Structure formats: structure tokens, C-alpha cells
Amino acid sequence: MHDPGKIQAAVRERYGDIAKSGSSCCGPSPAGSDCSCGDSGALGYDPAELAALPEGADLGLGCGNPLAFASLEDGQTVLDLGSGAGIDCLLAAKRVGPGGHVIGVDMTPEMIEKARENAAKGGFDNVEFRLGELTALPVADASVDVVISNCVINLVPDKAQAFRETFRVLKPGGRLEVSDIVLVGPLPEDMKDDVGSYVACLSGAVDKWEYLMYLGNAGYAWTGVQSEIPYGEEGSPFAAVHVSALKAECVAGGGC
Numbered sequence: 001m002h003d004p005g006k007i008q009a010a011v012r013e014r015y016g017d018i019a020k021s022g023s024s025c026c027g028p029s030p031a032g033s034d035c036s037c038g039d040s041g042a043l044g045y046d047p048a049e050l051a052a053l054p055e056g057a058d059l060g061l062g063c064g065n066p067l068a069f070a071s072l073e074d075g076q077t078v079l080d081l082g083s084g085a086g087i088d089c090l091l092a093a094k095r096v097g098p099g100g101h102v103i104g105v106d107m108t109p110e111m112i113e114k115a116r117e118n119a120a121k122g123g124f125d126n127v128e129f130r131l132g133e134l135t136a137l138p139v140a141d142a143s144v145d146v147v148i149s150n151c152v153i154n155l156v157p158d159k160a161q162a163f164r165e166t167f168r169v170l171k172p173g174g175r176l177e178v179s180d181i182v183l184v185g186p187l188p189e190d191m192k193d194d195v196g197s198y199v200a201c202l203s204g205a206v207d208k209w210e211y212l213m214y215l216g217n218a219g220y221a222w223t224g225v226q227s228e229i230p231y232g233e234e235g236s237p238f239a240a241v242h243v244s245a246l247k248a249e250c251v252a253g254g255g256c
Helices: 004-021 047-051 087-096 109-122 159-169 195-199 208-218
Strands: 077-081 101-106 127-131 144-150 170-183 222-231 238-246
Touching: 004 109, 004 195, 047 087, 077 087, 077 159, 087 101, 087 109, 087 127, 087 144, 101 109, 109 127, 144 159, 159 170, 159 208, 170 208, 208 222, 208 238
Parallel strands: 077 101, 077 144, 101 127, 144 170
Antiparallel strands: 170 238, 222 238
16 A cells, blocks of 8 residues: 555655656556657647747656647636646647636646746746645636646545545636546556556556546546557556546536
8 A cells, every 4th residue: 555645755756856857758658659758749749839849848758638638718727737847838828828827736846946947938928837736736716717637647646636626626617638547457466565656657547437436526527538548568457548527517506
């Protein structure tokens, strides 16, 4: 059984080191991709958009492309969970325009510092980065149109609370768009108590249906798996998925 405090300390240390040194993505790569080389283009990002980002904004830490499903619009407020060096925040900032606003939350001080430097280098004035935990988001109730996240929820020990927090900060009618690693088979025994495997985005993964159950229990009116790709070597129990969820316009007992 993983100790949550030990896990958080290990995750913070690992990703702090990545922020300072630069690195490629966590864990094995999705089948047929070059993720192990940190190639976000292989995950569906537009190469031209990536080339326009400040150097160092893309650390190749993702397992999908949450923006591909987000359908962002001018003027929206977007929250990125585990924003890292800022890649998805900066791309989202361009899509929501000067009238929109993007908030990145990360628990690693070094990542927050790096993301702020990247936003400054790129001249982004509609983005901000806040230090905080995903289980206690430093974001006001019902203030966000779209929540995105890329390969981060698997690193959170209390996933149920993280999803309750996303539900709290979303406006009625808001959406959650998450790319993540889930289990589609039994977790190997040698990974169950291995903190290193947890930090590598693997042993913290939960069964796909358990993942969806957490979302339903948080209050989302609809959840669905938009894409699912085998993750790792043939026969691996992991999959890279994109999950969407909707917060209903009207909440039972709470009006509309």
C-alpha cells in the first residue's frame, strides 16, 4: 500500500528535477508513438503550434492531447491540472484569446517558476500559474469553463477528491477533458509497492471503470472515454485514454 505523503514527496522531487534539467516523458510510450523521446507531435499536437512555443515549454511529459477534445472558444476560462512547464496552458491561451483566461496549477515550485518564465518569454498576459494541490485547488467555485489535464491524475493518491475539486471549480455546463494512464488489466505485483513506478505514471493508475466511477461519484452528469490506446509493450496492462465529463447545467436540488 502506497503512503500518500511519501508519494507526494517523491513526485515533487522527481518533477522538480525534470523542471531544472529538462527530460522526456514518464513511463513507456503508447504503442506506435515516439513518446519515450519526448515527441509531443506523436501525441497529436500541431508541429507548427509547438514550434511557436517558447523553448522549454514542452518537456514531453504527456500521454495524450487534451486540447484535441476541448473545443476551446474565445473568452473562456481554462484550468490545467498539473500544468508543468506550461505547454497546454500556453496553447490554450492562444485559443481563448485576449478575452479569455488560463490558470495552471502545479504542486512543484520549480515547474511553476519554469512555466512563469515561459509565459513571460512568449508574451502571454492571459495566463497565470498557481502553486497548489489538485485535491485542494486554489481556484474559486464555479469559475472555470473547461478543465484539462495531461497524464497527471494518475500521480494523485486521492483521485476521488481531485475529481470532486474539478467539479467544484467548474461552472454549470462546464467540461472536464483529461488524458491519462489507466489500467485495463491487473497491475504487476512488482509494481504495487514501488514508489518509482508510481512516479513514472504507472502504479498509480486505476482500473478504467474505477476512474469513470470516481467521476460519476463527483457529480458529473455524463462521462465517456473518447480514445484508448495501448500503453507500453504488447500485453501491457496500461492504456492511454482521453476521458470527457460534463457538469450539468441544472443540479438536482440546486436549481439552474
